[in-house]
Amino acid sequence: MAIQTTLIILKPDAVQRGLMGRIISRFEEKGLTVVGAKMMLITKELAGRHYAVHAGRPFYDGLVKFMTSAPVLVLAVRGHEAISVCRTLMGETNAVKTLPGSIRGDFSCSRSFNLVHGSDGEETAASEVALFFKKEELLDYTRVTDAWAWDTSSGKPE
Numbered sequence: 405m406a407i408q409t410t411l412i413i414l415k416p417d418a419v420q421r422g423l424m425g426r427i428i429s430r431f432e433e434k435g436l437t438v439v440g441a442k443m444m445l446i447t448k449e450l451a452g453r454h455y456a457v458h459a460g461r462p463f464y465d466g467l468v469k470f471m472t473s474a475p476v477l478v479l480a481v482r483g484h485e486a487i488s489v490c491r492t493l494m495g496e497t498n499a500v501k502t503l504p505g506s507i508r509g510d511f512s513c514s515r516s517f518n519l520v521h522g523s524d525g526e527e528t529a530a531s532e533v534a535l536f537f538k539k540e541e542l543l544d545y546t547r548v549t550d551a552w553a554w555d556t557s558s559g560k561p562e
C-alpha cells in the first residue's frame with residue numbers, strides 16, 4: 405500500500421463538453437490531490453509515444469487523431485493507491501457497457517470518446533507522468549484534509 409502519483413488526461417471530448425470541473429471533482433472528492441495540471445494540444449509525436457503500446461491496433465489511427473484534435477487537460481494525481489483508485493473511478497474502457505457511478509459510466513456512451521485516460525500500473529504511471537510533466541511542474545504538498553482521507557495510525561496508509 406503506497407502513496408502513488410498517476411497520469412490522468414481529460415481528453416478532448418471532456419474539454420469540449422464542458423466536463424472538466426465535474427471530472428476533476430470526482431478525483432478530489434475521492435480524497436486524491438491534483439499535484440500537476442496543464443492544458444495542451446497534444447502533438448502527433450507525443451500521442452504516438454503515449455499510446456505506443458497500441459500502435460498497429462485497428463483503433464490506433466483514430467485514437468491519435470482524436471487525442472490531437474483539440475485541447476486536453478493533463479493532470480498528475482496523487483494519493484493512497486492512486487493508480488487503481490483512479491482506474492476504478494474512470495470505469496471500463498467501453499463506456500457503453502460500464503456502470504453508472506464511474507466517470508465514463510455517468511458521462512459517456514462511447515468506446516473511443518470515453519473522456520479520460522488513466523495510467524494502468526506503476527511502471528506506466530512513472531513513465532507517463534515523466535512524459536507529460538517536468539519534475540519542477542509537480543508540486544509536493546499535502547492538503548489539510550489528507551489526515552482524514554486515509555488512516556496512517558499503523559505507520560503506513562490504510
Ligand code: IDP
Binds near residue numbers: 463497516520522524
Ligand atoms: P483505457 O483508456 O481504458 O486504458 P486502452 O485499452 O488503453 O483503454 O485504450 C486506449 C484508448 O483507445 C481508450 O481509452 C479508447 O479511447 C481507445 N480505444 C480502446 N479500444 C478501442 C476500440 O475497440 N475502439 C475504439 N477505440 C478504442
Ligand code: MG
Binds near residue numbers: 522524
Ligand atoms: Mg490504457
